[in-house]
Amino acid sequence: MKLWHYALIVCLGGCCYGVLSTFVKLAYAAGFSVSAVTGGQYLFGAVLSWLIVLLVNRKAPTRKQTFKLMLSGIPFGLTGIFYYQALQTLNASLAIVILFQFVWIGTLLEWLLLKKKPTKNKLMSITLTLLGSILAANILFQENMSLSWTGCLWGLLAALTFSAFVFLSSTVERSTPPLLKSALLSTGGVITIFIVLPPTFLLDWHIVTGLFPYGLALGVFGVVLPPLLFSIGMPHVGSGLGTILTASELPVVVILSAFVLAEPISLPQWIGVLIILSGIVGSNLRLRKTDRPSLAV
8 A cells, every 4th residue: 555545544533523513412312421421431442343343353462462452542542531621611613623733743753752853844734734623613612612721731631541552553463453453442442431420320221222332333433443554554654644634623613514414504614614625635646656665464
């Protein structure tokens, strides 16, 4: 596979996260609590990941793989917890803009830990992505914007843990088969979620059965596919560029909100979507120009 193919895989992983908000809103509308939706997402996703591994992968993980990858899944679970806390005191649009700071945090981590200084092209892509996120989230044209320093702190923690998850996806146990790696990462995530948010919803069978379709969809797009796609693509594109590519999440959120939930989307939001996409396309064009042969997964 060529380098830009791996970039596209990472971009698709970001798109999967963009699908989540639609199913979350539908689950909330059906009367399910935040803890049930979050716990159901990670539980169903982890179970599905292991079912796939049992069907496809015949090699058991080593103790080293299990330990390192389950630990690497902790920031995966913490991101959902921190982002939920941010939403308690912030408008959803402001919360997602703060979360989007992972775009530059990921590049900073790569610079500090791997000594990879960001290029001018990458810095331009980061700038376009952040500008587009402000417009796409409609933050400039909202009245009565709720601002809480506590909420902002939770949002920044979510951005930091997501950046850490992306970084670990690109560096830890790179030789581990992607399916097995995804299952172990999701297991670390679900254990983290259940420690912070005890799964009391499992005691009510009616909640479990009613939550199943929402939890299954959220598990596939939020727990199974992103770690799998990141495990395939991140080791090749790096965490710095990877965080830029995962910004594809917000355009998908806006598009699905318009066409599935029938929410009104303003012209500045569509402009923001185009700006984000231009930043992503620009980074991919650079990859295609400097592409080199790469080992297939």
